[in-house]
Amino acid sequence: MKLKIAIQKSGRLFDDSLRLLRECGIEFNNGVNKLRSEALNFPLEVLFLRDDDIPQYVSDGVADIGIVGENVAIEKNRDIRTIERLGFGKCRLSIAVPRSFEYDGLSVLEGKKIATSYPFLLGRYLESKGVTAEIHEISGSVEIAPGIGLADAICDLVSSGSTLFLNGLKETEVILKSEAVLVAHDALDAERLAILERLLFRIQAVRKAKRNKYILMNVPDENLEAIINILPGMKSPTILPLAAPGWSSLHSVVQEDDFWQIIEKLKAQGAEGILVVPIEKMIV
Ligand code: ATP
Ligand code: MG
Structure with missing residues (x-):
């Protein structure tokens, strides 16, 4: 049993749709056949279609799910469910x-x-x-x-x-x-739903990782308390003592939205050597 996903054959959504699947760890044979392609390591089959046709295919159940611009998903006015916004094709x-x-x-x-x-x-x-x-x-x-x-x-x-x-x-x-959205047939059976759940779990981990950055910095111990209060963190920041007395290394995760504001506040509290690292996957 494979879940069938329809994506745009070529055009503005093609690259990002395929990239999203790859970032979810789903691999395809090179020389992707331009009509359909089976994933090598996940129960997924990809159908390549014109974007205008995707809502119809998904509502008919020829494809189980699809990636399409929300503009097209709504315009075509079919019985499909939007299950996730994907952050590209804005x-x-x-x-x-x-x-x-x-x-x-x-x-x-x-x-x-x-x-x-x-x-x-x-x-x-x-x-x-x-x-x-x-x-x-x-x-x-x-x-x-x-x-x-x-x-x-x-x-x-x-x-x-x-x-x-x-x-x-x-x-x-x-x-x-x-923006691009993931749409689904509105009556998927339990087996297909289970595959969709697995895919969705990965998509959400990839999307979350993109919205967050891992930051590391050196902070003077006397300002530790103030700095911890600036950081939203997942639970609480990791704090490690540095060889230099009076200083600690602090690691945390911050959201892209308030990123620069947080950096400015950290600097004002004496944080130094701030490193910002992209996160590849984020499972919480
Ligand atoms: P197809 O051959 O698959 O029918 P198309 O020409 O209808 O392709 P594209 O121009 O590739 O479609 O656009 C696909 C989607 O990309 C749009 O429906 C929209 O959601 C999104 N998009 C993002 N930016 C733009 C833009 N500047 N102009 C048009 N579409 C955009
Ligand atoms: Mg079109």
């Missing part, structure tokens, strides 16, 4: 208008034509805001629609904003903040 789905357009709120789009590949998400958003616009569905190159007179505005994925800028557009509303 982008936002936004409304943009020509730079010359005087935009002072969503209501200026009332009765206007908006081009998008995301009619469901856009429709849901407009409805929630009580605005009625004409949604014009197109499958690609949405950003050129206003320039060629096809629409007054667009709703499309943005990451840096440079594509919008190059097409003379400005972003006016963010309707969804998206």
Whole structure:
């Protein structure tokens, strides 16, 4: 019995999806066959698909689970469960208008034509805001629609904003903040669920490790107490005496989010020789 996972065949999510599986210790034959591939050391079979098709395959049970942008998972509106956010493929789905357009709120789009590949998400958003616009569905190159007179505005994925800028557009509303998510068929049997649990356990360990850093530093003993209070730590920091009297070596784990703030406070308390080391896996 193998769990089948669908991932994007090529495109923005391909590298990171495969990397995540590899970081979970799952190995594949070199020369990955571009349709399907069986893991060598884990009961997993990978199906390589177009991202748009993944929600359908997972809801039909052809694949048991899949990795897809949340934007696609929601847009396709299938019976699938989102089980984990994966932290890559980050982008936002936004409304943009020509730079010359005087935009002072969503209501200026009332009765206007908006081009998008995301009619469901856009429709849901407009409805929630009580605005009625004409949604014009197109499958690609949405950003050129206003320039060629096809629409007054667009709703499309943005990451840096440079594509919008190059097409003379400005972003006016963010309707969804998206990232890659792990989705699952909503009625997996016990055997498949057990494999999914094992995979999820590894994914969470990898993700947690990325959010945390291991730090080591030398601290003057008289400030030990103050320094311990700065560190959130897993349980409590490890403290080892140094050969130099009055100094200790202190080891702990800190989260990326508050990392620089913590470093500044540590320095202010006389910590020296601070080393910051990436963590590969974190099992807590
Ligand atoms: P496919 O051939 O599989 O249909 P695609 O062209 O539809 O590929 P990609 O452009 O590879 O899709 O994007 C896949 C996903 O990557 C998007 O659905 C989105 O979740 C995410 N993504 C991250 N940043 C961006 C961005 N700047 N533009 C578009 N998608 C992005
Ligand atoms: Mg696609």
